[in-house]
Amino acid sequence: MKKETLRADKVTDETLIAQFQQGDVQAFDVLVRRYKDQLLNYVYRFVNNRVDAEDIVQETFLRVFKNKHYYKEIAKFSTWVYTIAGNLAKTELRRRKRRKIFSVSNFVNDERDFDIPDGERTPDQAVDGSIKDSIIQQAIDKLPPKFKEVILLRDVQGFAYEEISQILNIPLGTVKSRVNRGRLKLQEDLKFLFENDNHSKG
Amino acid sequence: MRHCNNYEELFSSYIDGELALSAQKDLEAHLDGCPGCRETVGRMQTIRQSMTNLSALTVSADFDHKLHQRISQANSTGSSGSLFPDFFSGWKMPAVGFAAVLALVSFFTLIDLNPDSVNISDTDKPILSAPAIQEDAVTETPNQLYAMPQNEATAAEQDSTNERIKEELKKNLDIVNDGQR
Numbered sequence: 001m002k003k004e005t006l007r008a009d010k011v012t013d014e015t016l017i018a019q020f021q022q023g024d025v026q027a028f029d030v031l032v033r034r035y036k037d038q039l040l041n042y043v044y045r046f047v048n049n050r051v052d053a054e055d056i057v058q059e060t061f062l063r064v065f066k067n068k069h070y071y072k073e074i075a076k077f078s079t080w081v082y083t084i085a086g087n088l089a090k091t092e093l094r095r096r097k098r099r100k101i102f103s104v105s106n107f108v109n110d111e112r113d114f115d116i117p118d119g120e121r122t123p124d125q126a127v128d129g130s131i132k133d134s135i136i137q138q139a140i141d142k143l144p145p146k147f148k149e150v151i152l153l154r155d156v157q158g159f160a161y162e163e164i165s166q167i168l169n170i171p172l173g174t175v176k177s178r179v180n181r182g183r184l185k186l187q188e189d190l191k192f193l194f195e196n197d198n199h200s201k202g
Numbered sequence: 203m204r205h206c207n208n209y210e211e212l213f214s215s216y217i218d219g220e221l222a223l224s225a226q227k228d229l230e231a232h233l234d235g236c237p238g239c240r241e242t243v244g245r246m247q248t249i250r251q252s253m254t255n256l257s258a259l260t261v262s263a264d265f266d267h268k269l270h271q272r273i274s275q276a277n278s279t280g281s282s283g284s285l286f287p288d289f290f291s292g293w294k295m296p297a298v299g300f301a302a303v304l305a306l307v308s309f310f311t312l313i314d315l316n317p318d319s320v321n322i323s324d325t326d327k328p329i330l331s332a333p334a335i336q337e338d339a340v341t342e343t344p345n346q347l348y349a350m351p352q353n354e355a356t357a358a359e360q361d362s363t364n365e366r367i368k369e370e371l372k373k374n375l376d377i378v379n380d381g382q383r
Contacts, residue, residue: 057261062273136253155254180214
């Protein structure tokens with residue numbers, strides 16, 4: 001069993017999807033094992049809901065399974081699977097937006113400012129390091145989708161600019177420009193955190 | 203001298219170490235003299251670092267089981283996982299159904315309002331063909347009913363004309379005969 005796992009780990013994604021296209025379902029299982037967690041982290045940061053994120057990742061693999069013959073080796077498998085997951089995540093955000101428009105709660109001002117850390121932290125925020133996580137997540141949520149997707153792919157998932165360009169099917173220059181604008185917006189929104197840091201240091 | 207806005211577009215490339223050496227030196231010279239830009243770049247670097255260190259999630263324990271269930275379900279209901287293509291998902295299915303019903307109702311309403319239409323209950327005749335012309339009716343069309351008397355009148359007129367011609371000819375003949383006398 002261990003030997004089998006080691007052998008599978010050496011095989012490239014592209015070989016695995018080719019094997020799956022030939023009918024080897026175990027190759028599909030290896031791909032699921034490789035990508036399920038990293039896709040979950042990508043989608044979760046996108047939609048900020050664990051249940052929705054897990055459902056989207058499942059749907060992503062289901063589409064890979066059903067449409068395996070649409071994959072051509074002109075692109076990396078990771079490019080293909082991230083494109084599917086990203087599109088599903090964006091669809092989910094659009095669905096939420098439509099629901100929000102038609103919802104009665106639309107009449108209530110839902111714009112919330114960031115929670116500045118204080119003495120009334122909720123238990124999960126009190127865990128060391130989680131405060132910044134939740135605040136950064138709120139800042140990510142505020143980004144327009146076109147900035148959010150490049151920031152997540154670049155800074156959370158660590159993709160190269162070229163691969164982001166392929167995943168999103170936009171020019172390389174546009175990717176770089178959006179990453180820069182997204183980062184500028186994040187630092188603007190999170191400026192208050194650094195002011196607190198400066199005060200505490202001083 | 204370049205303005206801060208011109209340098210701002212280089213910040214990400216600088217953080218990622220992707221600037222050409224000359225552009226990097228130019229930017230660093232600007233940062234040395236501009237505390238605002240220097241702080242902005244510092245914040246961007248810190249946030250980028252925090253993004254890479256965000257707590258990582260792992261899928262729930264029953265993820266694989268659920269996925270296999272969904273795949274089996276999709277396989278049992280066909281390749282698309284549904285009886286209908288994805289195009290008909292969501293609001294489109296009822297909309298298409300409503301449009302089809304509307305089209306059918308409109309079709310039958312138009313058929314009923316058409317004056318040339320045939321009584322649908324008359325099953326002996328084809329619904330969409332023009333009304334059939336009966337053999338008897340052909341001989342009894344108004345024009346043909348008046349055809350015979352018209353012909354008779356013409357014959358009577360012709361007879362009286364002939365009589366007048368004969369009388370004229372006789373008169374003329376009498377005049378000629380009188381002159382000769």
